[in-house]
Structures are given as C-alpha cells and as structure tokens.
Amino acid sequence: MSDRIGRFPGIVAGFGRIGVAQRGGIGYGLGRRPMHEASIMESVLETAGAEAAKAGAQRILRIRLRVGILSGVVPDALEFAFEGLKEGTPAAGATLEIEQEPAVFRCLECGARPELFEMSFACPACGGALIVDHGGGQLELSQLELN
Numbered sequence: 280m281s282d283r284i285g286r287f288p289g290i291v292a293g294f295g296r297i298g299v300a301q302r303g304g305i306g307y308g309l310g311r312r313p314m315h316e317a318s319i320m321e322s323v324l325e326t327a328g329a330e331a332a333k334a335g336a337q338r339i340l341r342i343r344l345r346v347g348i349l350s351g352v353v354p355d356a357l358e359f360a361f362e363g364l365k366e367g368t369p370a371a372g373a374t375l376e377i378e379q380e381p382a383v384f385r386c387l388e389c390g391a392r393p394e395l396f397e398m399s400f401a402c403p404a405c406g407g408a409l410i411v412d413h414g415g416g417q418l419e420l421s422q423l424e425l426n
C-alpha cells in the first residue's frame with residue numbers, strides 16, 4: 280500500500296492573487312459573506328475527491344491548503360467546515376493542514392519590504408505607513424496525500 284502524493288498548483292474556488300491595492304488597502308477581508316468557508320470547503324472536498332478518483336485512490340489521508348493572510352478566509356472556520364462536511368466523502372478520515380501564506384508589504388517612509396503573517400499598517404523598521412505590495416491573497420489546494 281503506497282501513499283501517493285500529488286501537487287496541484289491550481290486555485291480552488293476561483294481565488295486568484297487578489298491585490299489589496301484594488302480594495303484600497305484597508306479593511307480587505309472584512310464583510311465576508313456568511314458560510315463563505317463552508318462553500319470554499321465544499322469546493323476543496325469536490326476537487327480533492329475528483330483528484331483521488333482520477334488517481335484511483337480509495338481514501339484521502341491528508342489535505343493541505345495554503346491560505347493567504349489577505350484572502351479573507353478564516354482558518355478556524357475552514358477547519359470547522361471541514362469537520363462538518365467531510366463525512367461521507369473520500370476525505371472522511373483525512374487530516375486538514377492549513378499553511379498560511381504571508382503578504383509582502385512596502386513601507387511608504389523607508390521603502391522596507393517586510394513579509395508579514397498578519398495585516399499591519401505600521402512598518403516594523405520605522406513605524407511608517409505600510410501598503411500591501413503583493414501576495415497573501417491566495418487560497419490554494421497545495422497537496423493531497425492519497426491511499
């Protein structure tokens with residue numbers, strides 16, 4: 280019985296690299312729709328199930344997601360949705376791992392480009408105003424472990 284590990288660079292649930300600059304840089308991630316994470320998790324489970332079937336696997340052992348800190352997705356809510364939705368799917372016995380993707384910010388004062396794992400408006404180097412440079416907006420199914 281060998282484990283197969285697949286890597287899927289594809290984006291789940293239509294998330295792309297959503298630049299915070301498009302949203303004015305402030306308050307992005309607020310005002311989420313209710314059940315946002317549940318519908319994302321449904322897509323994740325569907326995609327994972329389809330990949331497992333394609334690989335001829337019986338079960339999904341592990342699902343790894345990469346969640347950008349600016350994606351507006353709450354990891355705890357994803358885990359909660361996973362627990363509620365996995366029954367009856369090939370992922371019923373699977374472990375969910377969530378890896379956070381940082382965003383790269385840029386300081387308007389000193390030009391520093393700190394990579395941070397949480398939203399911040401103050402430069403860690405000089406205290407100046409930060410804007411988002413890139414990254415942090417993705418939600419990606421990064422790895423599946425199948426059996």
Ligand SMILES: [Zn+2]
Nearest residue numbers: 386389402405
């Ligand atoms: Zn600075």
